[in-house]
Amino acid sequence: MALTGIQIFKLLPKTNCKECGVPTCLAFAMNLASGKAELDSCPYVSDDARAQLAEASAPPIRPVVLGKGVRKATTGGETVMYRHEKTFFNPTLFAGTIASDSAAADVEAKLKVWNALQYERVGFNLRPELVALKDVNGDAAAFAALAKQIAETSEFNLILMSEDAAVIEAAVAGCGFKRPLVYAATEANVDAMGKIALDNDLPLAVKAGDIDGVIALTTKLTGMGLKDLVIDTGTRELKQALEDQVAIRRAALKDTNRSVGFPTIVFPSEMASNTDMEALIAGMFVSKYAGIVVLSDLTTEVIFPLLLERLNIFTDPQRPMTVTEGIYPIGNPTENSPVLVTTNFALTYFIVSGEIEASKVPSWLLIKDAEGLSVLTAWAAGKFGGDDVGMFVKKCGIMDKVKHTELVIPGYAAAIAGDVEEELPGWTITVGPRESAHLAGFLKAKTQ
Ligand code: SF4
Secondary structure (H helix, E strand, C coil): CCHHHHHHHHHCCCCCCCCCCCCCCCHHHHHHHCCCHHHHHHCCCCCHHHHHHHHHHCCCCEEEEEEHHCEEEEEEECCCCHHHHCCCHHHHHHEEEEECCCCCHHHHHHHHHHHHEEEEECCCCCCCCEEEEEECCCCCCHHHHHHHHCCCCCCCCEEEECCHHHHHHHHHHHHHHHHCCCEEEECCCHHHHHHHHHCCCCCCCEEEECHHHHHHHHHHHCCCCCCCCCCCCCCHHHHHHHHHHHHHHHHHHHCCHHHHCCCCCCHHHHHHHHHHHHHHHHHHHHHHCCCEECCCCCCCCHHHHHHHHHHHHCCCCCCCCCCCEEEEEECCCCCCCCCEEEEHHHHHHHHHHHHHHHCCCCCEEEEEEECCCCCCHHHHCCCCCHHHHHHHHHHHHHCCCCCEEEECCHHHHHHHHHHHHHHCCCEEEEECCCCCCHHHHHHHHHHC
């Protein structure tokens, strides 16, 4: 169980030296207990106290790392029930399923298709992360061969799905270097699966018939020394499965029940009658509260909306997505190319830059820091005023790059044109279109 603020305080040096950024050790203890401070902020905690405090400062849901290297992915580590309370940290991981009786050539072709399911949005590369290799016939050699093939030839991390410890052990020998998730330890095989996970330092999923069964398994496995666990309550009835997710999150966060303080794994295809329903159910579990969603297949029409939903759910709601203030050349602009200015809201930048690119008119795009607000909001909030924009144009260095003196401002900020002109004497301020969709036509007309 997590320690209370007073229990933590008793373990601190009590010198009130303030080096942690708060005035007293008691205040630091309270912040640590509520997850608002990091233990490392106090340089004077003894090793003994550190060991005891580690539990108190750990996230109530343990972060579990799958895979190794640049493609390793973390699930869990969440600290709130609702994203508006703070943020969700580690995006739900998506897996596609491959059956262990598949031919190697078919797997190769499938991995090629799945690997191409990558999408660029607001500066992020969105893609599924996992392949779940499912044992369908108990053939350990075939399972191990495919696990090795996937591990060695693809960037995907692996979930090894079999309740037969011998099958898992054979596969781990060839793909253990990629730190696959072993799925799953059950009441019947928990000792053998626990040993494999322990010996090879692998994350291990537990599967039971209900939450009580899960607690029995996680208690046993943590007693064996395993820390990186993932939970499957075994429920395949939709309403109960959702209730399980909420109950686990609530018990971990509100009751600090460490027995369920692990990320979860769900299988929407086992609750759905068709692919459309599977996608809908998967979407539900992205918001509440699956750590890993295993899909029957990865197809554009299913994974793309799920990746976008995930991007939205796991974006920090208290911090607008922004791009850095500065000059962005688009399409090799010259000293005669148009100069446009807009705000640093990431979505605004990507939409406007995309439209400029599509217009094939090389341009200079000036991005002004407006605290991540869109043009109209920034103007209304006084973050994109004429004086500010004019001063920014002067200091950003664009005047050294062009020999003309025309600046295009967004249509939604037409009201600032006069003030910009005052700040930039001799410049022509042109009001661009309100909608970025009209930008291409606007730019083409200007260069004709
Ligand atoms: Fe207390 Fe440590 Fe903070 Fe100093 S740095 S006030 S010793 S908690």
